[in-house]
Amino acid sequence: MPTIIVMNNATEQMLGQRLNQQQALFAAQAAMRNVWLARPGDVVIATARPDDDFLAYLADVLGWHAQDGSPPLEFVTPEIGADSVVLNDEALLDRDVIRALRRAIGTSDGWSMLACYQTAGTARLQEELGLGASGGQAIARRYAEHFGTDLLNRKSHFRQFAVGTGLPVPEGAIVTDEAGLKRAIDALLPQTGKVMVKLDNGAGGTGNVVLSEGEVGPSPGAFQSILLPVANVDNRAEMVSALWQTLQQRSSGPLVVEAYYPADAMFYLEFVIEPDGRAEFTNSGSIRLRRSTDPAAASLFWVGLELPAALAPARLAEATLHCGRLLQLAAMMGYRGHINIDAIITPAGRLLFNEANARWGGGTVLHEVATRLLGAGFTASHVAASFRDVPSPGFRRLVALLEASGLAFNASNCTGIVVLACDDAHTQTFEALVIAPSSTVARAMERRLLELVHHERGIAA
Template sequence: MPRILIMNAGTPQMSGGHLTEAQLSLAANSAHRSAWFAHERDLIVSPVEIPANLLSFIGATLDFDASSLRLVVPASRQPTILDDCTLLSRTVVERIKRHIRQDSAWRLYPCYSTEGVARLAALLGIPNTGDDFALQRGPDLLNRKSHFRQLATSVALPLPHGSVVTDPDGLSNAVTSLRSETGSVIIKLDNGAGGVGNVILTSNKSDPLPGARDTRWTSWPSFDPKALWSEMTTPSCKTLVVESYHLARSFFYLEYAIQDDSSIAFINSGSIRLRKSKDRSERALIWTGLELPSDLEDEQWLTAQAHAYRFVALSRDLGYRGMINIDAIFARDGRLLFNEANGRWGGGSVLHNIAIRLLGLDYSSRNVILSVRNVRSPSFQAAHDRFVKDGLLFDRTRKEGVIPLAADEQAGTVECVVIAPDRPTAHDQQQRLLGP
């Protein structure tokens, strides 16, 4: 059954509706990256054009006829996102209808199940389990940090001490009550994705800490809650989450799929990898990629799974259907602490999709999958040609090598996937890609 892939990353539900130029660029890069979900005869609804050479390479790598793919892109002279208004525009809907007339059965596969996606399903006559929940904007419950704390508390997930605040006085009270636990607190914008809305305040002078766009040394008496409130909140988001900040020895996520029949399938788990910037003035760590499977010890993994499953089951019982991923840490004192959940495609979803199609469902018992961001290259084609020349390109017989995922030509970088038989080999390959 062919699918309609809806690449609506960066929607207002995820970003708060105030997209910067950098966030628009990320949404475009996400669309290129998500093209790897495609199967033969799928229809891709994307905010941007996807290069023909990328689609051809995807088809050749995953062994299907890429010429069978169809692409619908909104007509726009400006960078855009695939928000509900754009998705439901007459032009987009009519173009989708023209493409799907040749087949009687289709499925929708959105990044984010928005109200607009549910309305599109009704217009196309494609019923989906979970549409009623999406029509009431139910998935937003699973993509807000405040709602995560509320829902997670109801199923007894271990969380950092914290609170939800809605004004500067609440922010001041929360920071004051939490700062003594570890000497650091993290303040999170309710609907900021990827840590871009987070700020860490610490009384301990330190290098940038994971999980935030800025780490700030603070003399607590000089803390100005009104200034921070004004800086962090937006016209569409006047809610912050304040938590005690814990240093971590491992960062990881767990990803699940809630199926139409209400069953819950574990999809994958990966470690989140970060590094310091060479620029000493940079106040955030650089996200270098993901590593699948996660490097947790068996007991840690089983403990995290048992807790996370309760949250996923609650999400199912609320009415949500689709992908859901949950971020967590094991703190340096050994405690398991959950940070947030996202009811949508996660960063590891594409990597898992590629791995099972090339290696089989049990790949995690035999392989390590590493995403490597910011590999220097002027274009996707240049990266591909370099990997062929250097003998790095993924080899189906050996079942290892490098796959270029997508290029950010403005930045002059390419994201790649390393497939290796073990972690040392994968890390060596990463160093070879990134250079000295």
């Protein structure tokens, strides 16, 4: 069945705010990794079409063979905003986009749609194109049309759903005013010495702030850490007041305040809720972070993910069992599609859930690529580890380095590196995926490529 792939990553619905030009450009380029989700014959709605070199590389890695000289994929890109626009509902429902899609798919019979984030706009677009829906698919479309997906992506709602379904979460509160924020901070600080304040919407930790009375520094899951005055009550009150005002300016609405726990393990579980309401486990992954090379950086550097999550089987089973209740609730409300649930294991061994995201996750593409190359159940014998935001020597040169060094993915031994995305036009960075029989081998291959790229860029400079 051919599919219309909608790469509407990092929309305002996901982040809870209007994006500035720089944020929109970054989001648009980051979304291009998701072209790996497509299959021959699919139509991709994207901010820009990847260049021919990258599409040829993707087809070669996946073993696609064009038939009758026709391109394996067709792209539809909105005119408004060129390649820096995020695919929000306004862009998706542009009349020119709809006309281009109608030309691309011809008859709507047999077509389906796969969107990163299901919005009222994606529901309307399906209706405009005449895509059929029945049963659970029709329920899901109506749910998205009424902004139902937003419920499963807001921090306050996650906490409400988690408490109601019995998921273990950090001690915390939902606050709706400045006074409530001050009370919650004072009440929760004694738990661990730190609290996290979360915007209701904010992907990737972009809306999270950690407060502490002791030593502060870049903290996992937060974009900023703030030292609270201990002795001066007035200064402390002013600081909390300023924080409330700043966060409300970014995205007005409730905030979540939680005791902040250090983590021995940070991981996610991804599921797909099928049209009949059943939740199928798809993958798990560990979150890879490190300190930035910039000592002044306020947040940790996001390296990537490693699938599967490095958890003892009993802990993974425990986490999956807890998720089942939340998934059942999401299905009963009407949601269908990808949903990711984040959690940590504390040094004391506590399992705590942080948030849920009803959309593609960071590991969705990694899982898809590894499954296509190795088959379902690849995690029984291999790991798939990503690393991103690496300075690029240029896409062609990068591929040549992989091939010359023997690091390129080799189907005969099911090991090697795949370039997921390379943005030489704007960020001059790339993201790669290492498929290897162990984490140790994956890290060694990653280090070797980084050395080669560093040497290559030094020569070019």
